[in-house]
Amino acid sequence: MLLDLREVEEICKTLYVQALKILPADIKAGFKELVRTETDATGRSILDTMIENIAVAERTKNILCQDTGIPIYNVVVGRDIEFDGAGLKRAIRTGCERATHEYSLRSSVVHPITRKNNQTSSGIRVPIIHVDFDEQPETVSIEMIPKGSGSENGSFLQMLLPSDGINAVKRFVIDRVIESGGRVCPPTIVGVGIGGTSDLCMHLAKIAATRPLGSVCSDEDGAKIETELSRAVNELGIGPQGLGGRSTSFAVHVEVAATHITQNPVAVNIQCHSARRARATITPGGIAFSS
Incomplete structure (x- = not known):
């Protein structure tokens, strides 16, 4: 399978926005379990407020936290995948930058010495990209994690x-x-x-x-x-x-x-409690998004 880099760019843009707006189902379930076992009144009140924030963000299509974090993309490439490595890196970076521009996200990425912010959520060696390989035939998985x-x-x-x-x-x-x-x-x-x-x-x-x-x-x-x-x-x-x-x-x-x-x-x-992540799996049959 030939990896379509234009498709990768669009996926990486979508994943960034999805990760910032929708908390994964396992984390939501984790909150319910903590509420069930919490015995401190203040603790229960704070948990209830956090759960309401999650619901409001999803209902209004807003971000869960103002900190858009350092963008991390974890890519796992299966067997029989043909791709241009340099092109893949460029597509991921472009998708990250497009998410910041097209959705008016706050860029949290700055130069470590000058503190200059290019307003792209990108910079020297950022986004962070990890590429690994596994045995899944004709499958590519891309996970996006904004680390605040x-x-x-x-x-x-x-x-x-x-x-x-x-x-x-x-x-x-x-x-x-x-x-x-x-x-x-x-x-x-x-x-x-x-x-x-x-x-x-x-x-x-x-x-x-x-x-x-x-x-x-x-x-x-x-x-x-x-x-x-x-x-x-x-x-x-x-x-x-x-x-x-x-x-x-x-x-x-x-x-x-x-x-x-x-x-x-x-x-x-x-x-932190806003444990954000989003994933896309690419196969010959199409693209599936998950958290």
Whole structure:
């Protein structure tokens, strides 16, 4: 299958807007579950307000949050796909810029030194584009994630030693959740990366933070830590927006990678309650959009 880059451009524009306006169904279900289990009156009130904001945004076709974030596109290419790599990158960037212009979105992307904003949601090495490959025949998946400041400022890395043990990993995660408090707009998804190199570990944490609720780490030991930490963070009393309650986090998600015998990196990336994402799957039969 030959990948139509004009089609990719249009998809990337649509995905950006969709991600900003429609919260995925699993996150909506996560809110309902938190309301069911929240015992603090203030916490329940804040959750109700967040749910109303979600409904208003969808009803009025408005964005969920004013922060349009750093645009991230995750592309997975299956077997028997023919495409121009440089052209693909250009199509994604153009689609991102068109979304910002055609829908009057606030560009949150600036030069790191001059702070100049080109009002395109693009800049040096942005949008961030990850390309991977799998065995799906004649299938291309494009996921768009707008990563806002509230969900990026809660990012941490620690290069632990093997002798520190797994309890040091858990302690690091809990301490970072406490440190972040209400600044990361809880309830959150706490993404944890364990292993790899420093950069891979941070990437794993972001993959974990943007995984759908209800998904489980594919590694058995990682899945056990997910369960333990998910219980632990909701016993901290931070609550929605840091104002108290049990609903500090929808879940803790863990992703792991093999690492060096002399190190054990751990990273945390905390996703805010507006856990936005959108996906399109391209096959010979057409395009399917989802969240």
